Amino acid sequence: MAEPTVGxxxxxxxxxxxxxxxxxRTALAERSGIELADLEDQDARIPFSKYVALMRAGKALSGxxxxxxxxxxDVDIAExxxxxxxxxxxxxxxxxxxxxxxxxxxxxETDNEGDGDRFQMKSRYxxxxxxxxxxxxxxxxxxxxxxxxxxxxxxxxxxLTAPLKAxxxxxxxxxxxxxxxxxxxxxxxxxxxWNALQIDPAWAPRDLARLPKYVFGVLSERADALLEELQTSxxxxxxxxxxxxxxxxxxxxxxxxxxGKMALSRQTLFRKLKAEGVTxxxxxxxxxxxxxxxYLNARxxxxxxxxxxxxxxxxxxxxxxxxxxxxxxxxxxREQRLAG
Numbered sequence: 001m002a003e004p005t006v007g008x009x010x011x012x013x014x015x016x017x018x019x020x021x022x023x024x025r026t027a028l029a030e031r032s033g034i035e036l037a038d039l040e041d042q043d044a045r046i047p048f049s050k051y052v053a054l055m056r057a058g059k060a061l062s063g064x065x066x067x068x069x070x071x072x073x074d075v076d077i078a079e080x081x082x083x084x085x086x087x088x089x090x091x092x093x094x095x096x097x098x099x100x101x102x103x104x105x106x107x108x109e110t111d112n113e114g115d116g117d118r119f120q121m122k123s124r125y126x127x128x129x130x131x132x133x134x135x136x137x138x139x140x141x142x143x144x145x146x147x148x149x150x151x152x153x154x155x156x157x158x159x160l161t162a163p164l165k166a167x168x169x170x171x172x173x174x175x176x177x178x179x180x181x182x183x184x185x186x187x188x189x190x191x192x193x194w195n196a197l198q199i200d201p202a203w204a205p206r207d208l209a210r211l212p213k214y215v216f217g218v219l220s221e222r223a224d225a226l227l228e229e230l231q232t233s234x235x236x237x238x239x240x241x242x243x244x245x246x247x248x249x250x251x252x253x254x255x256x257x258x259x260g261k262m263a264l265s266r267q268t269l270f271r272k273l274k275a276e277g278v279t280x281x282x283x284x285x286x287x288x289x290x291x292x293x294x295y296l297n298a299r300x301x302x303x304x305x306x307x308x309x310x311x312x313x314x315x316x317x318x319x320x321x322x323x324x325x326x327x328x329x330x331x332x333x334r335e336q337r338l339a340g
Contacts, residue, residue: 003048003049005108005230007107008042009081011034011039012039014067014071014075015029015058017070017074018059021058021063022063024061027057028061031057032054032057034050045230052140065175067142068142069142070149070179071149072147073150074153081106082226083106083107086223087099089213097119101117106230109230119131119132119133120133125198128199129168130151130199134195137169137170137171141170148169148184148195149184152183163199164186164199165186166187167186167188167189167196167197167198168188168194168197168198169190170195171191172191173191236272240269241283243258244283244284248287248291248310249309251311253284288311289326291309292322295309296330303319303334306318307319
């Protein structure tokens with residue numbers, strides 16, 4: 001199973017907070033194993049393990065033991081993830097809660113993927129609770145701290161309140177209980193049997209939207225595309241495609257090369273692709289087809305340049321393949337696009 005990942009924007013937000021508290025940017029990158037260039041694209045992904053290392057490096061280098069809690073309280077999630085913007089475009093807190101569950105993987109993936117919604121509303125002890133169902137949360141409690149602090153701090157930034165009656169967390173008291181009580185404004189129970197916030201039921205139907213309704217649709221469309229990309233990257237096919245793309249034009253797009261990059265034998269890669277219902281040859285062929293259509297539709301490169309970019313040294317061979325894909329020659333399609 002592929003390692004969980006974190007949105008690069010989310011990781012960058014944590015790094016910038018640590019820097020603002022005195023940590024050196026280069027030292028944070030070195031200790032976490034993160035290339036700073038990898039954080040430039042907000043929608044890119046970094047391994048979850050590197051985010052954990054970044055959090056721990058940030059705490060050590062900034063001297064802020066409560067950095068995870070402060071990240072949720074001090075940094076607007078809308079500045080570091082599209083999910084925060086979608087929340088601001090939701091009509092009510094409950095609608096925002098629904099969209100959070102739908103897109104939370106774009107912020108951070110956890111070890112309970114496939115187990116249903118990560119955040120759930122449950123009745124217990126005579127009250128309504130928002131429960132974080134993440135497994136083994138006590139091994140990295142900072143993620144719970146950040147998520148819960150964001151839950152109460154985001155409405156405050158919008159001029160609303162998310163009245164809490166109690167906070168339960170499975171980890172032990174980290175030594176800054178006062179900060180918990182300041183941020184949450186409610187009694188905190190450590191070493192609890194779940195991670196949950198008791199909320200006022202009157203909070204659910206309140207008006208929330210701070211962005212026009214049409215923005216919600218635009219943001220959701222983009223988030224759906226990012227989710228699809230994330231899901232594809234988890235498949236063997238997706239990993240093969242991501243490794244093929246940068247080497248298509250250099251003549252090394254073969255199964256042995258990709259198997260080596262994945263630290264697999266040729267036979268193991270064959271079996272893994274077969275389990276997904278494809279062969280290496282089919283993945284390569286369909287990737288070339290998709291990219292060729294993209295290049296020609298963009299009208300920025302010639303037919304011969306397109307042939308080179310998708311891995312054909314012989315333009316005639318590319319033309320034959322293109323006609324097999326589309327029923328038309330690449331030149332005829334390009335001329336049709338230019339005429340349109």
